[in-house]
Every structure is written in C-alpha cells, then in structure tokens.
Amino acid sequence: MNSAAQSPAAAPVPAPVPAPATRRKALLIVGGVLAVGGLAWGVWHMLALSRVESTDNAYVQGNVVQITPQVAGTVVSINVDDTDVVKAGQPLVRLDPADAQLALDQAQAQLGQTVREVRTLYANNSTLKAQISLREAEVARAQADLARAQDDVARRKPLVASGAVGQEEFSHATAQLSASRSAVVAAQSSVVAAQEQLSSNQSMTEGTPVDQHPSVQRAASQVREAYLALKRADLLAPLDGVVARRSVQIGQRVAAGAPLMTVVALDKLWVDANFKEGQLQRMHIGQSAKLVADVYGRKVEYHGRVAGLGAGTGAAFALLPAQNATGNWIKIVQRVPVRIQLDPKELAAHPLRVGLSMDVTVDVSDAKGPPLTATARTQPVAQTTVFDALAREADAEVARIVKANLGGRLRARS
Incomplete structure (x- = not known):
C-alpha cells in the first residue's frame, strides 16, 4: 500500500497574528506620512497656489481678415490657396478688368476734352477784351459821324429860308443826323453787351487756374473713380498672414462685398x-x-x-442666451x-x-x-498701407492727362 495514502492529512497552519505593538507602529507611520503630506500641501498652497489662478478653458484667437472685392466682376485668376503664406500687398485674386478699362478710357478722354474746353474759356477773355476795344472804337466813329451830321444840319438850317439850300437837301441832312444818333446808340449798346459777355466769361475763370477749374475737377474725379475701379480688379492681401477658407472659384461672378477667402495674421495672436x-x-x-x-x-x-x-x-453673448428667471433654477x-x-x-x-x-x-x-x-x-x-498707393497713382494719372492737354501759355499762367 502507498505510504502517502496511509499518512494522515496535514493540519492547516494559521497565519501569524501581528502583535498589538506592531499594528500601532504601522498606523502611526501611515498617519505620520499623511500628516506630513497634508502639511506639505498646505505650505505649497500657501506659498504657490494662492499666488496663481489657472484654467484650461483657454483658446488662441487672432485677426481673421475677410477678403472681399470692392467691385463686381468675373474671377479670371486665383493666385493663392488654403495654407499659403502671403505678404501684405500680394495679389490674391484677379477679376476681369475689361469693363473697368473701358470706363477708364472714356473718363480719360472726357478729362482731356474738358481741359481743352476750359482753356477756350480762358482764351475767350482776351478775345472779349479785344471785342470791347473794337466796339468802343465804333462808338467813337459813330460819335464823330454824329458830330459831322449835326454840323451839316446846323449850317443848312439858316440857308433853307433864303433858298440857298433846298428843302430836299436839308431833309437828307436831317435824316443823316437821325441815322448817326441811332448808330451811336447801337455802338454804345454793343460796348455794354461786350462788357457783359466778358464779365460773364470771367466769372467762369477768375480766381482759379485751368487745372483747378470745377469742370476739370469734376472730370478728374471721374478718372480717379475709373482708375481705382480698374486697380481694384486685383485683390491684394492687406497684411501678412496665412490663407484660410478659400471659397472663390475660377470663372465665378462675384458681387462687391462677397467673401472670397480669409487671411489670418498668425504673428499677432x-x-x-x-x-x-x-x-x-x-x-x-x-x-x-x-x-x-x-x-x-x-x-x-x-x-x-x-x-x-x-x-x-x-x-451673455450667446445666440440664445439663458433665461434664468423662468422654471427651476440652478446656479452655474x-x-x-x-x-x-x-x-x-x-x-x-x-x-x-x-x-x-x-x-x-x-x-x-x-x-x-x-x-x-x-x-x-x-x-x-490694426492698419494697412497697401491701398494708399492707389490714390497717389490715380492723382498722378490725372496730372498726366491735364498736363498733356494744357497749352504752354496757359500752363505758365496756372
């Protein structure tokens, strides 16, 4: 028979029970560690946490500049795409400039014509002054004729009674005297008319040179408007940044103010x-x-x-702000x-x-x-100087057209 089967089962050995002193010592160690940890946390809170305020509810923000056209047109070129880095003044989108170019050509021609018409006004002043001198000479000649006709009548009148001068001749002399008086009145009226015409023309020209004349300025403003419309066919980046949310497509007809893309200034977050x-x-x-x-x-x-x-x-600024005055309320x-x-x-x-x-x-x-x-x-x-050059370029174009159509003598006067 197997000896292992004949041996009695081994009795379980009970776990050793720690002595009460050992248990108390372990509890004291744990309690001491907790006390030291709590004291350390309290000191750390007093010296560090009480001096700061923290939050993880924070997000990066920046200037998200929306690119919109100032004039309507058809997109013919898209020069940048999302994630592209752009510099201030860099062309982003180009619109079809054909219509704007035609408008500029018409405005330029109108300005040149207006300058020449205003030059005519200034030149007419000299012409009208010469007309006044001519009319005054005619008055002097008519007055001389009148004096001669008066002398003729005065000489013939006493001779009519004696028969030395016939009645017919005296009548002719009298008629000539009346005609001379009418001629003097007409010549004097012509002088007054010429003076009024000169005054009227001078009121259109005095006190201002040709290039500052209101008619020229009105035509010049139309050139500036057409020039700016042409240049605004190129949409420029107003600042340095990165392109995002491009929605414009080639061939798209866009209206003024329509959002095409955005530029984010990542250096000013x-x-x-x-x-x-x-x-x-x-x-x-x-x-x-x-x-x-x-x-x-x-x-x-x-x-x-x-x-x-x-x-x-x-x-407070939510699209649907909370209405805490109704229903059950829980403070948040x-x-x-x-x-x-x-x-x-x-x-x-x-x-x-x-x-x-x-x-x-x-x-x-x-x-x-x-x-x-x-x-x-x-x-x-934020500010940009990208668009300042357009106004200066428009003024330079106006000055070029005015100079090209301004005569040398009048240019010297102005």
Missing part, C-alpha cells in the same frame, strides 16, 4: 482665457502669465501678460474671457493656430497694475 467669476478678484492688467499649448506639450512654455477683461460672459458658475498677450518672439519660435487650446496660469501676486476695467485705446488695433 492672443489667448482668451475663460476664468471663473471667483478667480477674477485679484487679477490686474499687466500681470504675468505662463501658457502651455497642447500642440507642443509641457516642453514649450509661453509667457504673456494680462491685457484686459471681456465685457461679459459667454452666455460663469466664466469671463481674459485676454492674454503673447510674447512675439516666442510666438515666432513656436507658431500657433487660431482655436488651439491652452493651459493658462496667471500670477496674481502682483497687484500694481490697474484693475480689469475698460481702458481707452490710443493706437489703432
């Missing part, structure tokens, strides 16, 4: 950090902030400053956007995109700055 109401008590403009973007992780840290506080919570802590300015150098080294999420920590220990109240801005938010 900021962060809107949505802090809870209770976190705003010690915030001030100018306080430093540390930011971390999820796209780079903790290895890249941005530094910024508090720039301002939003005018209201997100719920609101968040207010705080704008954080980013360091341009850090932004250039590690570019961001609009809409990326950020973790923001603001050091609220520095309370020297002004509170988060609205401040008056003294500088423009």
